Amino acid sequence: MDDQIVRVISRMIIPFIQVYGIFVVLHGHLSPGGGFPGGAILGASIILYTLVFGAKAGAQLIPHTTSKWLESGAILLFIAIGMIAVGTGRSFLTNRATGFAMGELGNIISAGFIPVISVAIGIKVGSTMITLFLTMIDREPQ
Amino acid sequence: MQILSLILVGFLILCALAAGRTKDLLSAVVIFASYSLIMAVLWLMLQSPDVAMTEAAIGAGVTTIMFIAVISRTSRMEK
Numbered sequence: 001m002d003d004q005i006v007r008v009i010s011r012m013i014i015p016f017i018q019v020y021g022i023f024v025v026l027h028g029h030l031s032p033g034g035g036f037p038g039g040a041i042l043g044a045s046i047i048l049y050t051l052v053f054g055a056k057a058g059a060q061l062i063p064h065t066t067s068k069w070l071e072s073g074a075i076l077l078f079i080a081i082g083m084i085a086v087g088t089g090r091s092f093l094t095n096r097a098t099g100f101a102m103g104e105l106g107n108i109i110s111a112g113f114i115p116v117i118s119v120a121i122g123i124k125v126g127s128t129m130i131t132l133f134l135t136m137i138d139r140e141p142q
Numbered sequence: 143m144q145i146l147s148l149i150l151v152g153f154l155i156l157c158a159l160a161a162g163r164t165k166d167l168l169s170a171v172v173i174f175a176s177y178s179l180i181m182a183v184l185w186l187m188l189q190s191p192d193v194a195m196t197e198a199a200i201g202a203g204v205t206t207i208m209f210i211a212v213i214s215r216t217s218r219m220e221k
Contacts, residue, residue: 032191
């Protein structure tokens with residue numbers, strides 16, 4: 001999209017969208033939101049960048065291989081954290097009984113591994129959205 | 143609050159019917175985005191801000207962009 005207004009405005013608001021997405025992901029265990037909505041907001045910011053500055057710039061910012069690795073790595077991190085509890089003889093994703101530090105209610109670093117798996121889900125959802133969109137855009141028109 | 147909720151549900155049904163009936167697919171996508179926006183407000187009124195946030199980001203944002211990408215690859219009018 002070759003439009004001055006759209007380019008300037010999106011260059012101004014994309015950082016705010018991303019900060020909001022990171023906020024939602026990190027406060028997943030304290031406030032409404034969490035990994036899925038925050039990751040969707042982060043992915044939408046990259047999709048906006050790709051729409052405004054072209055598919056080539058978007059692919060330069062996050063190449064196909066990077067988003068592929070992020071996607072697989074995030075879900076593997078989720079499974080690995082869940083398997084820690086299985087390794088100690090408890091069921092999948094057991095939090096407090098496995099011995100993760102609970103912290104104080106209301107702090108960002110609390111609730112055991114919940115912030116970590118929120119971040120993992122956020123990365124997974126965001127990169128899935130970017131991969132979907134780039135795959136759809138890359139296809140040559142028939 | 144009850145009246146506002148009823149008005150919003152009325153708009154919701156109107157948007158759903160219009161999105162199904164229109165022949166211009168780009169208009170249908172815009173109507174569908176407004177459907178998602180109304181649905182997000184309704185989720186908020188149903189005390190579910192979590193789902194409202196997801197609906198606003200996915201329903202009104204990403205799905206619309208995906209549909210527009212598909213329309214730009216195919217034809218705009220329904221045959």
